[in-house]
Amino acid sequence: MTASGSTRWGLILAVWGAGLGAAAQYGKISVIFGRMGELYPQAGTALSFSVSLVGTLGILLGAVAGLYVAAFGYRRTLVWALWTGAAVSVLQALHLPFGLFLASRVAEGLSHLGIVVAGPVLIAQLSSDRRRGLAMTLWSTFFAVAFTLLAWIGLPLARAWGLQALFGAHAAVMAGLALLLGFALRDVPVPQRAPLPRLRELPGLHLPVYRSPWISAPAAGWLFYTCCFVAVLTVIPPYIAEDMRAFVLGAMPLASIAVSMTLGVYLLRLLPAVRLAQLGFLACAAAALWLWAMPGAPAACIAMAGGMGLVQGGSFAAVPQLNESAAARAQSSGAIAQMGNLGNTIGTPLMVLALAGGGFGGMMAVLLVLFLSGAGVHGLLSARRRAMA
Template sequence: MTQSVPNTHTQWLEVIFLWIAGVSAAMQFAKLSISYDAVMMHYQTGATLTGATLSVVGIAGLLFGVFAGMIANKIGYLKVLVSALFLGGILSFIQSLLPHFSVFILTRVLEGFSQLGVVVAAPTLIAKLSAPQHKSLTMGLWGTFFGVAFALTGWLGKSMLDQLGLQGLFLSHAFLISCAGVVVYFLLRKNSVLDFVPVIGGQSRIISQMLTIYRNPRALLPSLVFLFYTCTLVSLLTYVPRFVEAERIRATMLVALPLISTGGTFLAGALGQYIMRPQRVALMAYSGVALNALLLPFLLDQTLLFSVIVGVTVLFLGMIPGASLGMIPMLARNPVEQAQGYGLIAQFGNLGATLGPPTFATVITAYGISGFTGLVLIICCCGVVFSLLAGRIQTTR
């Protein structure tokens, strides 16, 4: 794929609005995170089924993530992005009507296609709108969209939920994501930098490429390191604050924890660039998560200290995506392998986001904070193993 007009300067306004579009799409996860208890109460469902409403958004990316880029390449990234944003607005509006639970679940599954369209199209457009000397900066900005969405939703969405209820929360999201679609369309529809020349391959080539990706440890291992992060993050942000009885501290955690996670991602990037290999950063991060999680059951009655340890846990957890993404250019032997690695990370990320919340919900319901800690320790052991394996691969730089 090539761009028909070379871009010599970064179009910051357009980049920022594309980032806002990503934030509005990530709120499809965040809005269910903060309204978890309200949804469970309204529909009278158990923790596992309610946890599924949080995670099913990832199913579309899990099943169709490999093909989403090809579709966007064929029909146009801007069309895919705007369509995905409008689809998200329509589905949030339907959710604001509080339909039957089966319809609600269906809208959540369809929101996965909205989410997938945004995360495939928006970063591609951002890269095209960025001058070469700014691409690391703009892609770093894009990498914060998930944490920022959770922080904003925890800050503003919680008060909306308290004052306007579930209907008001979902309707507000419908308005935000639809407005993002309108603004992005009119801002970018005549932008010549975004003219693409599509590259179309045959189906046999696609299947062969997929098999190559899964057999290549240089792409597979960073993705497995990333998988166990996505299993844990959304669940930790959703469930752990509920162990805190003090309403003010719990509300603060809903805002602060996503920001701490984002800070951890930036910290991992700096460590991996200047001090140690990303594989060692991932190893240190998983070890830090495990050690801090071990303390949580013993601090449940000490609210302030418990909250601090949760914050430190999230900081270490937030370092893992920075380390995983940093491994790919270090391990990849050529640009093709690098692109394959990023694609596989997206797919495994959706796998973790789909399986994590209902699994954690079931374990926490049965065993409380001790169950949470036990599951985190198992996940961290897996993360440590794959970080060590990735560390044994000879790097390309």
């Protein structure tokens, strides 16, 4: 798709922009969640579904979504997923009844899944062998960058013009990206389409994905990462001194991005991507011990976010390193989407339960186990790859 010595950075940045739009499908509700009761005052605790329902289709279909994307076409999937996301955001801006709003979030999950499966495959193939690690590390930052932009731009927009203005702005961004990429990608050669899987084959199609220590490895580690990332940003803030809280919460995503794009990119020249992810998990474990000893310490929080940046870059860079074909990369990206949605769904409730049952120490113990498990599962799958080689 690209010559060995060329990397199409303009297109890569445009596809990364689509990733920001996909992350905003989660983030646009997360950043205004405390005010969602203004739109739906009778919803009560059911409002929590407005965040989690986006991940429903990802949990159910993520691992096999790569097969459908390979059959439908990577360019076509990305562009139509953007158009779908734009249309759903337009509907949400019209203040739907709560039941229909929740249904729209499920539909938005289909758009999200299409982008996060097709996007990294296209980026990997638009980059040269030499620059692929950097390109995939850039892609890995899309969640952290999107949440930062929503905090800086989305929240002031919602305060000034209302919550529905944020949905309208998201629709405009998604439509603009669909137009741009629909034009920019039309002459880009892509891999030949794969056969379309049959619905009755879906249960069995998961088995080859998760039996393969090459295809499943990035997703296996990603499950433990996503159990921690959003949960940490949700449950740690009350333990940070109030005068430092806003600074630390803003600095954590930025530290994750900065570390992944600097130290992470440098280390990818020296280490395999899986080893970088393991190093990141171990750094997070060390930061968890630090935070356990000094609850709310700003430097410990930022250090943990930096370790997570290494996990991000290593996990996505591992997809093309471990999988040669576009179809296998799509399956691996789909498995990441599945495990990522599962981790995002169970992570915060797990931390809240640990906090309720064991206090701050119990929560930190769970975090420590999750980080060490992320490093450990990569070790086990590396051993399996060596045994099967």
